[in-house]
Amino acid sequence: MTVRTTELVAAIVCALCSIGLMVKSAELNIGWVAGKGPGPGAWPFWLSSGMLLVSVITVYRWFRKITPESRNLEIFITRDRLVVVGVSAGSILFLLVATHIVGIYFSLFLFLLFYLKFVGRHSWPLTIVLMIGIPVFIFCLFEWALKIPLPKSFTEPMFYPIYDLMYS
Amino acid sequence: MDSIFTLLASGILEAMQPLNFMMIIIGCTIGLLVGAMPGLGSVNGVAILLPITFLVPPTAAIIFLAAIYYGAMYGGAISSITLGIPGASTAVATVFDGRPLAQSGKADRALIAAAIASFIGGTISVVLFTLFAPPLAAFALKFGPPEEFALMVLAFATFIGLGGDDIPKTIFSILIGLVLATIGLDIISGQPRLIFGDITGFLHGINFLVLAIGIYGIGEMLWTLETTRGEVTVHKVKMSVRSFLASLREIKSYIGTTSLGSVIGYFVGTLPAAGATPASLMSYGLAKTFSSKPETFGKGNVAGVAAPEAGNNAASTGSMLPMITLGIPGSPTTAILLGGMIIWGLRPGPLLFTEHPEFVWGLIGSLYIANFATVLINLAFIPVFVKILTLPFTILAPTIYILCVVGGYAPTQTMHDVWLMFLFGIIGYLLRKLNYPVAPAVLAIVLGPLAERSLRQSLLASQGEMTIFIERPISLVCILLAIALISYPTIQKLIKRRRAQATSGEK
Numbered sequence: 102m103t104v105r106t107t108e109l110v111a112a113i114v115c116a117l118c119s120i121g122l123m124v125k126s127a128e129l130n131i132g133w134v135a136g137k138g139p140g141p142g143a144w145p146f147w148l149s150s151g152m153l154l155v156s157v158i159t160v161y162r163w164f165r166k167i168t169p170e171s172r173n174l175e176i177f178i179t180r181d182r183l184v185v186v187g188v189s190a191g192s193i194l195f196l197l198v199a200t201h202i203v204g205i206y207f208s209l210f211l212f213l214l215f216y217l218k219f220v221g222r223h224s225w226p227l228t229i230v231l232m233i234g235i236p237v238f239i240f241c242l243f244e245w246a247l248k249i250p251l252p253k254s255f256t257e258p259m260f261y262p263i264y265d266l267m268y269s
Numbered sequence: 270m271d272s273i274f275t276l277l278a279s280g281i282l283e284a285m286q287p288l289n290f291m292m293i294i295i296g297c298t299i300g301l302l303v304g305a306m307p308g309l310g311s312v313n314g315v316a317i318l319l320p321i322t323f324l325v326p327p328t329a330a331i332i333f334l335a336a337i338y339y340g341a342m343y344g345g346a347i348s349s350i351t352l353g354i355p356g357a358s359t360a361v362a363t364v365f366d367g368r369p370l371a372q373s374g375k376a377d378r379a380l381i382a383a384a385i386a387s388f389i390g391g392t393i394s395v396v397l398f399t400l401f402a403p404p405l406a407a408f409a410l411k412f413g414p415p416e417e418f419a420l421m422v423l424a425f426a427t428f429i430g431l432g433g434d435d436i437p438k439t440i441f442s443i444l445i446g447l448v449l450a451t452i453g454l455d456i457i458s459g460q461p462r463l464i465f466g467d468i469t470g471f472l473h474g475i476n477f478l479v480l481a482i483g484i485y486g487i488g489e490m491l492w493t494l495e496t497t498r499g500e501v502t503v504h505k506v507k508m509s510v511r512s513f514l515a516s517l518r519e520i521k522s523y524i525g526t527t528s529l530g531s532v533i534g535y536f537v538g539t540l541p542a543a544g545a546t547p548a549s550l551m552s553y554g555l556a557k558t559f560s561s562k563p564e565t566f567g568k569g570n571v572a573g574v575a576a577p578e579a580g581n582n583a584a585s586t587g588s589m590l591p592m593i594t595l596g597i598p599g600s601p602t603t604a605i606l607l608g609g610m611i612i613w614g615l616r617p618g619p620l621l622f623t624e625h626p627e628f629v630w631g632l633i634g635s636l637y638i639a640n641f642a643t644v645l646i647n648l649a650f651i652p653v654f655v656k657i658l659t660l661p662f663t664i665l666a667p668t669i670y671i672l673c674v675v676g677g678y679a680p681t682q683t684m685h686d687v688w689l690m691f692l693f694g695i696i697g698y699l700l701r702k703l704n705y706p707v708a709p710a711v712l713a714i715v716l717g718p719l720a721e722r723s724l725r726q727s728l729l730a731s732q733g734e735m736t737i738f739i740e741r742p743i744s745l746v747c748i749l750l751a752i753a754l755i756s757y758p759t760i761q762k763l764i765k766r767r768r769a770q771a772t773s774g775e776k
Contacts, residue, residue, distance in 0.1 A: 212670075
């Protein structure tokens with residue numbers, strides 16, 4: 102896909118999102134409520150109408166080839182760049198999905214193993230040190246210092262002994 | 270005048286409290302590191318680390334974040350000079366002369382000049398800040414909802430007029446930020462708004478941090494990975510006491526233009542869309558114009574490194590002025606600081622000076638100390654910072670992703686927000702590739718609730734008459750300035766076209 106095509110697709114998607122937001126805002130009162138001023142839907146409704154307007158202008162400018170992107174016939178994202186970005190985005194996606202299943206700490210473990218060993222090709226000692234060190238650091242910082250429990254899913258009981266140590 | 274000195278002295282004492290002082294030192298060091306790493310700037314550091322500051326009281330927290338902001342402005346120069354890639358966009362102009370100096374083996378001179386110039390810029394701007402902030406805040410006390418709203422319109426207009434990005438795309442970015450801010454419960458009627466698919470996660474609204482971390486954490490790392498592919502070459506830096514003393518003697522060759530650049534940088538920094546990048550470019554241009562040897566600029570002139578560094582440091586302090594006094598952030602980083610203040614239960618704006626003087630003056634006092642701390646840490650540890658630049662991207666990137674994920678989870682403690690953050694990161698990255706500016710959206714999501722409240726209060730007071738914004742003098746001035754700024758790019762284009770026609774007519 103060229104940059105030019107992507108520019109048009111993005112502008113159309115933006116316009117559609119704006120329409121969606123307008124419809125959603127119009128579920129609430131977008132007019133004047135006596136004694137209370139503008140209804141709750143008015144502000145988001147007019148903002149999304151503005152979004153629609155500027156998106157349509159972008160589409161118009163695309164037809165007239167005004168923006169530099171609408172004249173750019175290069176590939177939007179080349180295959181090797183897509184691999185670099187895709188590996189990162191994919192591994193974060195994995196981290197989030199895995200967090201729902203096995204909790205954050207085990208997911209971090211796997212995420213770091215993959216990123217450090219298979220993407221970065223670092224040595225095993227360094228990989229293992231960071232693989233254990235970073236989750237431990239995150240645990241100390243969030244659970245212990247900030248008192249913010251991170252999601253652990255079914256692995257929660259494994260942490261009971263540590264809680265006992267922390268809060269005893 | 271006397272009272273300013275007393276307040277400032279109490280502020281400096283407040284900043285010298287052990288906890289606050291420690292925060293300054295840690296913040297400056299982290300800021301230097303974050304600023305030095307290519308692709309990461311103050312805004313990324315502040316966005317990613319804000320959740321961690323819940324650990325300490327608000328004053329210590331903002332001092333910490335302001336110190337990161339400060340340190341990052343110094344740190345940007347390190348990678349501009351030794352790698353030839355700006356550590357942050359604010360250090361772009363530092364590459365022009367920093368790179369040639371490093372190539373000819375004078376990286377140490379460039380780094381020392383950058384640190385000293387940053388110190389000059391920081392000092393001048395902090396003094397200006399101290400002098401301007403109290404009267405501006407006192408003036409802003411007169412503002413009612415119409416003035417507040419008009420001021421926000423003006424803040425957004427600066428993005429359209431001075432941002433330099435595609436105008437429809439800039440407006441889109443502002444509007445989407447404002448719409449995202451409306452999600453959740455309506456502040457006046459209490460009704461749920463824009464709850465997509467009845468997902469309960471939307472009921473508590475979209476925290477600005479979710480957008481800021483998504484865009485400046487995940488989106489920015491993806492962008493940096495794509496553009497640098499993680500491959501960089503570092504120039505060697507040799508430091509010695511003798512070269513250090515020789516560099517100190519060079520100060521007099523650039524102190525004049527650097528000071529002037531700092532003053533200009535400070536005022537440019539106060540404008541929301543302008544900020545540190547244009548300030549450093551303007552300061553560079555000024556140094557070149559006033560130089561007796563302008564032809565040496567771009568080929569390795571130390572003054573060409575000093576000027577932009579003074580400019581960007583001064584601008585970063587300048588951008589805090591409207592944040593503290595008016596509640597309008599002067600840059601994306603201060604937008605995040607402002608959002609943080611709201612989380613800590615402080616209402617940014619003129620009342621802050623009367624209601625929480627210890628907070629405001631503690632922050633101002635900390636700027637003075639941070640300035641000294643950063644220049645000392647910077648000069649003492651230049652070789653260490655250069656070494657850290659060689660840290661492989663495959664270690665840096667996953668660490669940042671992890672901080673983003675847990676940082677996105679911390680404020681509301683729902684996975685819903687983490688998913689949203691990831692989504693914003695990807696969308697932000699894609700839109701940025703298409704030249705949609707992302708900073709206005711971050712500013713808008715922070716200001717959104719304030720803008721809506723002031724608009725609705727104004728309209729309620731005027732019974733729906735929009736004329737309320739032009740009947741009151743201060744808001745009229747703001748609106749007129751906003752109109753002038755919005756029409757500025759169009760007028761500029763017309764003048765250019767007319768000139769082009771005139772010259773082609775002469776032929």
